[in-house]
Amino acid sequence: xxxxxxxxxxxxxxxxxxxxxxxxLVGRRNKVRNAFxxxxxxxxxxxxxxxxxxxxxxxxxxxxxxxxQQITDLRSRAMGGPLPPEQLFRVNAQLGQLLGGVRAAIxxxxxxxxxxxxxxxxxxxxxxxxxxxxxxxAYNAAVTDLNNALEMxxxxxxxxxxxxxxxxxxxxxxxxxxxxxxxxxxxx
Amino acid sequence: xxxxxxxxxxxxAPGSPVRTEEEFRAFYQGVLLPELESVDRERRAxxxxxxxxxxxxxxxxxxxxxxxxxxxASGPPGAAVVVVVGGIGLALFGFWLAAFARLxxxxxxxxxxxxxxxxxxxxxxxxxxxxxxxxxxVAEAVYQKSGLFPRAWDRYRGDDFIHGxxxxxxxxxxxxxxxxxxxxxxxxxxxxxxxxTIFHGLFFVCEFNKTFQGRTxxxxxxxxxxxxxxxxxxxxxxxxxxxxxxxxxxxxxRMFAVYGSDQVTARYILSTSLMARLMAFRGKARQDIxxxxxxxxxxxxxxxxxxxxxxxxxxxxxxxxxxxxxxxxLQLVIGIVEDLSLNTRIWGERALSGA
Numbered sequence: 001x002x003x004x005x006x007x008x009x010x011x012x013x014x015x016x017x018x019x020x021x022x023x024x025l026v027g028r029r030n031k032v033r034n035a036f037x038x039x040x041x042x043x044x045x046x047x048x049x050x051x052x053x054x055x056x057x058x059x060x061x062x063x064x065x066x067x068x069q070q071i072t073d074l075r076s077r078a079m080g081g082p083l084p085p086e087q088l089f090r091v092n093a094q095l096g097q098l099l100g101g102v103r104a105a106i107x108x109x110x111x112x113x114x115x116x117x118x119x120x121x122x123x124x125x126x127x128x129x130x131x132x133x134x135x136x137x138a139y140n141a142a143v144t145d146l147n148n149a150l151e152m153x154x155x156x157x158x159x160x161x162x163x164x165x166x167x168x169x170x171x172x173x174x175x176x177x178x179x180x181x182x183x184x185x186x187x188x
Numbered sequence: 189x190x191x192x193x194x195x196x197x198x199x200x201a202p203g204s205p206v207r208t209e210e211e212f213r214a215f216y217q218g219v220l221l222p223e224l225e226s227v228d229r230e231r232r233a234x235x236x237x238x239x240x241x242x243x244x245x246x247x248x249x250x251x252x253x254x255x256x257x258x259x260x261a262s263g264p265p266g267a268a269v270v271v272v273v274g275g276i277g278l279a280l281f282g283f284w285l286a287a288f289a290r291l292x293x294x295x296x297x298x299x300x301x302x303x304x305x306x307x308x309x310x311x312x313x314x315x316x317x318x319x320x321x322x323x324x325x326v327a328e329a330v331y332q333k334s335g336l337f338p339r340a341w342d343r344y345r346g347d348d349f350i351h352g353x354x355x356x357x358x359x360x361x362x363x364x365x366x367x368x369x370x371x372x373x374x375x376x377x378x379x380x381x382x383x384x385t386i387f388h389g390l391f392f393v394c395e396f397n398k399t400f401q402g403r404t405x406x407x408x409x410x411x412x413x414x415x416x417x418x419x420x421x422x423x424x425x426x427x428x429x430x431x432x433x434x435x436x437x438x439x440x441x442r443m444f445a446v447y448g449s450d451q452v453t454a455r456y457i458l459s460t461s462l463m464a465r466l467m468a469f470r471g472k473a474r475q476d477i478x479x480x481x482x483x484x485x486x487x488x489x490x491x492x493x494x495x496x497x498x499x500x501x502x503x504x505x506x507x508x509x510x511x512x513x514x515x516x517x518l519q520l521v522i523g524i525v526e527d528l529s530l531n532t533r534i535w536g537e538r539a540l541s542g543a
Binding site for chain 1: 398434435436451452453454455456459534535536537538539540
């Protein structure tokens, strides 16, 4: 085999490698975008529930006024305009944490807890939170796939060559991790 | 780490408590043993008749050989002799067939009695809200809807249909045996049919405690269990079951492979707490388990390589170990509802519907 043939073979191999790796990276980046879109939709479902929740509980929850105000503020921030993913996730982690606290606090108000409206809200909120948790896990799985490829050799070379960026993870708020750390005051 | 909201424990409506082995032993002594003794008397009667029947067939064959030999030795028989001997022979054989048919009926009655009393009692002992129909089974359409066994079947059989509610959760299950056949041409140019099992075991269906669309399938992951990361790399990202869903829990991933029509729905169903519960259930069952979550229902296929709940003819029915085995199998399958906490209804419309 002469030098030119060798060169052509090498060029074809490198070309194929670039092609396959580039397409894999694009595929993974699209999966992240797609998963982000789903998370975004689920988060909007959460924002939609908040006004109803606040209206239902604020008559009962005198001790938690500031928390309810914080929730309303965070909601307006999240809905105010397209936030970059880091900020959106941070706002929502906080929101999830506070909502978890309110959900737990409803238990302290027997009258509120027994009302049909509160029951429906609880069920809807539990469902949305569980879906957000699922969406977050799906998004993080897609991010792991993309980031792994961008850190591992040799796909990291192709990644930096074509300017691929690592995606940010959506960390769970404390409330979603199972514990409810927020102390909201006692029953009236 | 769990994503279950704090009120989960309050909203759980427990089904019947899990029965311990001591409770079952007392139940066996008090209720099952007298039943078993009575059914066993019927078994002995059936066994006696089976013996008599087959011995009489042997006698008939022996007699006809004797007569045939005698006739041959005494030269060619006359037409009258042939008619008389042949007529008697045919009549005797007719009697034998009638006796055989009667015995088959008696045997079916014996099996039905065993199932209705012994198996029926065990089922109600585990969960009083369940009914038992020994001759029915899970419909083909349900089996197909699960998508657990995509291969087309040529033979579909089943029995021991159990249905009702465990706590708030409607459920039904039965034994199923599905097979397909292959044809092979043998060396002497004849075709030979061979039957292959697709699934043999208990097929369980119940309402899931979250509502959702689409299909998520959880299969045993032999590849990853055996080969570790290499096995994981060999999993196809798409299969006939749908898109591969990679979950966060490495131990769960070693045990199961998950495929689904939607990544988020799969994770909505398989919450971190359900994954932990499934691993515990798999450890307890020590059987091959496949699960499908389709349109708000759970389908579970637990494989057994033998027929279940069938009485024996030749050995005594009074065998505590065997009955305890059936109890454990039934408790395992009915216990899916408790083990996966399916009476916990706090999400969406399931939280508001029904008591």
